[in-house]
Amino acid sequence: MTADKYQARMRAHTNIALVKYWGKRNKNLFLPVTSSLSLTLDAFYTETEVLFDPSLKEDSFTLDGQVQTGQSLAKVSNFVDLFRRDFNMSLPVQITSRNHVPTAAGLASSASAFAALAAASNQALGLGLSPEEVSVYARQGSGSASRSLFGGFALWHKGQGDDSASSYAQQIDPADWDIAMLVVLVNPGPKKISSRQGMEHTMQSSPFYALWPEEVAKDLSAMEDAIKDRNIDQIGIIAEHNAMKMHATMIASNPSFTYWQAQSLLAMERVRQLRQAGYSAYFTMDAGPNVKVICPYSQVEAIRQALLDDFAEDHLVISRPGPAPYAV
Amino acid sequence: MTADKYQARMRAHTNIALVKYWGKRNKNLFLPVTSSLSLTLDAFYTETEVLFDPSLKEDSFTLDGQVQTGQSLAKVSNFVDLFRRDFNMSLPVQITSRNHVPTAAGLASSASAFAALAAASNQALGLGLSPEEVSVYARQGSGSASRSLFGGFALWHKGQGDDSASSYAQQIDPADWDIAMLVVLVNPGPKKISSRQGMEHTMQSSPFYALWPEEVAKDLSAMEDAIKDRNIDQIGIIAEHNAMKMHATMIASNPSFTYWQAQSLLAMERVRQLRQAGYSAYFTMDAGPNVKVICPYSQVEAIRQALLDDFAEDHLVISRPGPAPYAV
Numbered sequence: 001m002t003a004d005k006y007q008a009r010m011r012a013h014t015n016i017a018l019v020k021y022w023g024k025r026n027k028n029l030f031l032p033v034t035s036s037l038s039l040t041l042d043a044f045y046t047e048t049e050v051l052f053d054p055s056l057k058e059d060s061f062t063l064d065g066q067v068q069t070g071q072s073l074a075k076v077s078n079f080v081d082l083f084r085r086d087f088n089m090s091l092p093v094q095i096t097s098r099n100h101v102p103t104a105a106g107l108a109s110s111a112s113a114f115a116a117l118a119a120a121s122n123q124a125l126g127l128g129l130s131p132e133e134v135s136v137y138a139r140q141g142s143g144s145a146s147r148s149l150f151g152g153f154a155l156w157h158k159g160q161g162d163d164s165a166s167s168y169a170q171q172i173d174p175a176d177w178d179i180a181m182l183v184v185l186v187n188p189g190p191k192k193i194s195s196r197q198g199m200e201h202t203m204q205s206s207p208f209y210a211l212w213p214e215e216v217a218k219d220l221s222a223m224e225d226a227i228k229d230r231n232i233d234q235i236g237i238i239a240e241h242n243a244m245k246m247h248a249t250m251i252a253s254n255p256s257f258t259y260w261q262a263q264s265l266l267a268m269e270r271v272r273q274l275r276q277a278g279y280s281a282y283f284t285m286d287a288g289p290n291v292k293v294i295c296p297y298s299q300v301e302a303i304r305q306a307l308l309d310d311f312a313e314d315h316l317v318i319s320r321p322g323p324a325p326y327a328v
Numbered sequence: 329m330t331a332d333k334y335q336a337r338m339r340a341h342t343n344i345a346l347v348k349y350w351g352k353r354n355k356n357l358f359l360p361v362t363s364s365l366s367l368t369l370d371a372f373y374t375e376t377e378v379l380f381d382p383s384l385k386e387d388s389f390t391l392d393g394q395v396q397t398g399q400s401l402a403k404v405s406n407f408v409d410l411f412r413r414d415f416n417m418s419l420p421v422q423i424t425s426r427n428h429v430p431t432a433a434g435l436a437s438s439a440s441a442f443a444a445l446a447a448a449s450n451q452a453l454g455l456g457l458s459p460e461e462v463s464v465y466a467r468q469g470s471g472s473a474s475r476s477l478f479g480g481f482a483l484w485h486k487g488q489g490d491d492s493a494s495s496y497a498q499q500i501d502p503a504d505w506d507i508a509m510l511v512v513l514v515n516p517g518p519k520k521i522s523s524r525q526g527m528e529h530t531m532q533s534s535p536f537y538a539l540w541p542e543e544v545a546k547d548l549s550a551m552e553d554a555i556k557d558r559n560i561d562q563i564g565i566i567a568e569h570n571a572m573k574m575h576a577t578m579i580a581s582n583p584s585f586t587y588w589q590a591q592s593l594l595a596m597e598r599v600r601q602l603r604q605a606g607y608s609a610y611f612t613m614d615a616g617p618n619v620k621v622i623c624p625y626s627q628v629e630a631i632r633q634a635l636l637d638d639f640a641e642d643h644l645v646i647s648r649p650g651p652a653p654y655a656v
Contacts (some may be wrong), residue, residue: 251573261593
């Protein structure tokens with residue numbers, strides 16, 4: 001590595017798991033207990049520019065125009081160390097990142113953030129890593145970031161033992177057909193319990209977590225078939241049940257906890273009613289109060305209209321499937 | 329049995345399970361999958377008068393001043409048949425019953441109702457059955473009614489196989505010490521999913537139900553110790569976790585369902601906050617949206633005051649432990 005400057009700017013999209021990632025078997029390497037499967041979303045993304053430059057004094061990180069220090073800076077700096085270590089270089093990096101999500105959406109941005117940072121690092125340094133290889137890096141910033149290296153439906157393999165390279169993501173379907181997601185933004189407040197804390201407390205104290213890995217294995221297999229068949233109802237049924245089983249493991253923790261809020265219950269009930277009315281609408285939820293509605297793209301505007309009775313216009317965001325990271 | 333008239337009027341109190349009954353192994357005999365343990369409440373009860381009289385043309389049933397017909401009449405008439413069959417008599421019965429629960433509380437009244445009817449039948453007919461024996465009858469009207477034959481803490485034994493007589497309740501502690509329950513009445517509307525339906529759907533479709541029986545066995549054993557020790561915090565911790573595990577089995581059903589409503593989430597969150605503030609307050613929930621707070625009687629008024637910020641005065645009902653059925 002010479003003392004030149006290396007620069008790139010990439011956009012990566014967030015993804016929503018349809019078969020969830022819930023629990024690490026190795027916390028340091030972000031190796032998951034199970035494989036997981038997601039849909040990348042067009043509407044939410046992070047743009048990140050990296051500049052590796054010998055004239056920089058130290059690493060810096062600006063997020064949404066705010067200079068980051070302390071843990072926030074350390075986290076991305078440590079992440080870039082993975083590249084510097086593997087490729088035997090030590091250039092300081094200047095990272096400038098912007099999340100494109102609705103104001104205070106409370107929507108997880110770590111997936112798109114670490115996917116963008118990993119993709120930009122690969123691009124800037126001319127490493128020529130495949131998306132699967134980049135996903136192994138992204139995973140070590142935030143587990144679900146591994147899946148944001150791909151457009152459409154992505155499968156993140158749990159891998160074997162402590163072999164980091166074996167736990168990568170790949171695309172299984174471009175989702176270039178009649179499918180969409182409607183995100184119902186519930187509460188913009190900060191989370192009281194982080195995903196990491198929720199996961200760990202559940203693994204430690206929920207008796208039902210013991211059954212989670214086998215449930216995921218069954219759901220993954222059925223979901224891959226449903227995607228192959230482009231069967232939106234099957235996709236929705238499996239995704240909704242999988243998400244609810246994950247939330248049930250939390251509720252069965254000791255002490256019990258939940259990310260659900262009043263409006264989460266309302267959104268779920270409305271989706272059930274829309275289904276009664278004939279729509280192919282199903283919900284999923286992550287470690288937060290927002291509700292994401294899986295449906296055909298051809299029905300999503302009607303579903304949005306129906307939800308306008310209970311939710312503000314700027315709290316209902318339609319998204320089509322999103323692409324893999326690209327240079328901007 | 330001669331052609332005399334036989335009459336009695338009994339009051340029986342409702343009970344709230346601290347280790348829940350969730351699932352029948354025999355639907356006809358109301359034989360449960362697990363044993364369960366409850367606290368009888370002073371504040372909510374049913375008063376029932378029975379009159380067995382040869383001059384009556386047929387069975388009749390008046391509930392809260394309303395003459396009942398159809399299924400409602402058939403249910404109690406069939407229930408009294410259990411006595412008529414076992415004691416070889418056929419007198420028509422006139423049943424007059426009144427539920428003493430706050431208006432439209434949505435609080436289960438079937439427990440106190442069938443306990444009162446069974447106790448009144450035993451009394452009127454002079455059968456001399458022990459409370460344990462009467463509980464076997466009450467159980468066949470509504471499972472949880474078996475526990476309302478006793479004051480304080482009652483244990484309903486699951487019994488063996490299809491042996492109805494082996495599944496009876498008994499008192500394990502009179503609860504004549506510093507314990508109370510604060511009932512938070514959430515939504516007075518009718519339930520969309522009955523307990524029976526919820527139970528059956530959960531048993532049929534929830535993967536986590538497989539672990540429920542062993543969880544109950546552990547919780548029962550720990551709860552009996554906690555009651556012996558009069559350790560309200562242990563009682564509360566076990567009861568809250570047990571209730572949440574039951575609700576988790578429902579949420580993990582396919583399709584998922586829940587009895588929780590917005591105000592249920594709020595009440596649970598407030599109880600967690602009261603705990604943070606040093607109160608020994610714990611919640612339990614049944615197949616409905618109401619939240620019941622377990623706490624020392626010496627703290628219940630302060631807890632009620634705190635909850636008045638979010639709940640109307642007539643939606644917060646304090647109850648001390650209640651007695652066994654008695655003649656009125």
